[in-house]
Amino acid sequence: MNAPFQARAGLREPFTAFVCDEETADMLRPVAVEHGWSPDKVNLGGLRNAVQSLSVSASPNVLFVDLSESADPLTDINGLAEVCEPGTIVIAAGQVNDVRLYRDLVASGIHDYLLKPFTVDQLRETFAQAQSILSGPRGEAQVEKPHVMSSVIGVRGGVGASTIATSLAWLLGEKANRSTALLDLDIHFGTGALALDLEPGRGLTDAIENPSRIDGLFIERAMVRANERLSVLSAEAPISQPLLTDGTAFFQLQEEMKNAFESTVIDTPRHMLIQYPHMVHDAHVAVLVSELTLAATRDTIRLLAWLKSNAPQTKVIVTANAVPTGGALEISRKDFEQSIEREVDIVFPADPKAAAQAAKLGKPLAEIATGKLAQPFAQLSNMVLSHSSDEGGEKIDSVSATKSSLMAGLKGMLKKSEAA
Numbered sequence: 538m539n540a541p542f543q544a545r546a547g548l549r550e551p552f553t554a555f556v557c558d559e560e561t562a563d564m565l566r567p568v569a570v571e572h573g574w575s576p577d578k579v580n581l582g583g584l585r586n587a588v589q590s591l592s593v594s595a596s597p598n599v600l601f602v603d604l605s606e607s608a609d610p611l612t613d614i615n616g617l618a619e620v621c622e623p624g625t626i627v628i629a630a631g632q633v634n635d636v637r638l639y640r641d642l643v644a645s646g647i648h649d650y651l652l653k654p655f656t657v658d659q660l661r662e663t664f665a666q667a668q669s670i671l672s673g674p675r676g677e678a679q680v681e682k683p684h685v686m687s688s689v690i691g692v693r694g695g696v697g698a699s700t701i702a703t704s705l706a707w708l709l710g711e712k713a714n715r716s717t718a719l720l721d722l723d724i725h726f727g728t729g730a731l732a733l734d735l736e737p738g739r740g741l742t743d744a745i746e747n748p749s750r751i752d753g754l755f756i757e758r759a760m761v762r763a764n765e766r767l768s769v770l771s772a773e774a775p776i777s778q779p780l781l782t783d784g785t786a787f788f789q790l791q792e793e794m795k796n797a798f799e800s801t802v803i804d805t806p807r808h809m810l811i812q813y814p815h816m817v818h819d820a821h822v823a824v825l826v827s828e829l830t831l832a833a834t835r836d837t838i839r840l841l842a843w844l845k846s847n848a849p850q851t852k853v854i855v856t857a858n859a860v861p862t863g864g865a866l867e868i869s870r871k872d873f874e875q876s877i878e879r880e881v882d883i884v885f886p887a888d889p890k891a892a893a894q895a896a897k898l899g900k901p902l903a904e905i906a907t908g909k910l911a912q913p914f915a916q917l918s919n920m921v922l923s924h925s926s927d928e929g930g931e932k933i934d935s936v937s938a939t940k941s942s943l944m945a946g947l948k949g950m951l952k953k954s955e956a957a
Contacts, residue, residue: 550578555600562579584604599667601628614647629650649666686821687823690840692807696827700732700901702719703733704914711766717801718800719763740755742774791819817848825841828858854920883920891907
């Protein structure tokens with residue numbers, strides 16, 4: 538019901554309103570005329586009439602709906618989403634003065650919530666914003682941008698891949714001005730929504746249980762908005778509930794996100810690659826998040842080899858995360874690079890204070906990063922965008938080490954560190 542879907546706005550009715558009282562209707566009609574909309578499209582009946590009407594007719598480009606008679610506005614708005622087509626900009630009005638309700642309504646996909654009684658100027662302003670979204674040059678620019686899909690993979694648990702994924706999604710939205718989807722595929726323990734101080738909702742689990750329901754409208758309703766350009770699909774499935782899927786849902790989610798957004802960042806748990814190798818096939822870029830340890834070195838080599846075999850067209854960015862600046866490393870960067878037979882592209886220095894601050898504020902680490910920590914985040918965003926558009930970019934480096942030579946090299950590094 539908002540900006541990422543504005544390209545689908547077609548030739549439907551430009552405006553329809555459903556209000557609960559004549560006073561609101563009388564205010565709406567002249568403002569509608571100012572925008573070139575028919576005053577006859579202002580109907581009495583509120584939300585209930587809106588749901589009934591839209592269940593049998595096409596949704597307008599701009600929909601005004603009065604929630605004054607609604608006992609549970611948030612639930613009723615979600616019911617409206619079931620019958621509202623993608624591309625519709627929804628403006629709600631109501632009498633409940635609650636900041637949390639406002640945030641929840643905006644997160645559910647509405648454009649704005651006006652508290653009654655509102656003024657004519659407030660009405661004009663929100664209608665002007667809606668019309669600019671539909672007809673402004675920004676919408677055209679969004680359509681022209683090629684889609685960028687990146688998969689962020691942690692080579693070991695706890696290396697900070699989810700932190701990197703959340704920050705990358707935020708950067709693509711906020712700094713690169715791209716409508717961006719963050720898909721967190723850790724179904725039981727995902728932190729994509731948590732890191733942004735959001736409730737994950739049931740969208741992802743519903744998609745897995747009913748892949749046939751996945752379409753543009755489902756994506757629009759299920760995604761939780763973090764801000765104007767970033768939406769999240771995450772889950773906290775019960776840990777007693779195993780993941781039972783053939784992976785069809787993941788493929789369909791990727792396809793619909795390509796249609797609805799300009800960028801997709803997939804937080805991909807490494808065990809998912811074993812069960813669903815097709816998930817990386819459409820990714821322009823794979824970001825491997827590692828650390829400078831023996832175990833991470835081994836698994837970086839294994840994942841580089843896996844990517845070369847299963848997704849040779851995908852560009853790979855190797856990052857070393859949370860690297861201490863004091864020199865207390867399990868293995869050196871030089872030894873790590875020699876073992877994986879390629880250079881580390883980006884190093885993120887350890888900054889426990891910034892990480893703690895980001896967690897407390899419910900913001901991505903990239904948003905509060907400064908100085909030496911901010912630079913690698915900007916570098917990552919630039920590399921993802923450049924690799925996705927570089928047809929002749931560098932290929933995945935050859936990983937020719939056999940298992941015996943790999944283990945011999947790791948043991949040699951361990952002996953060197955013990956001797957030191």
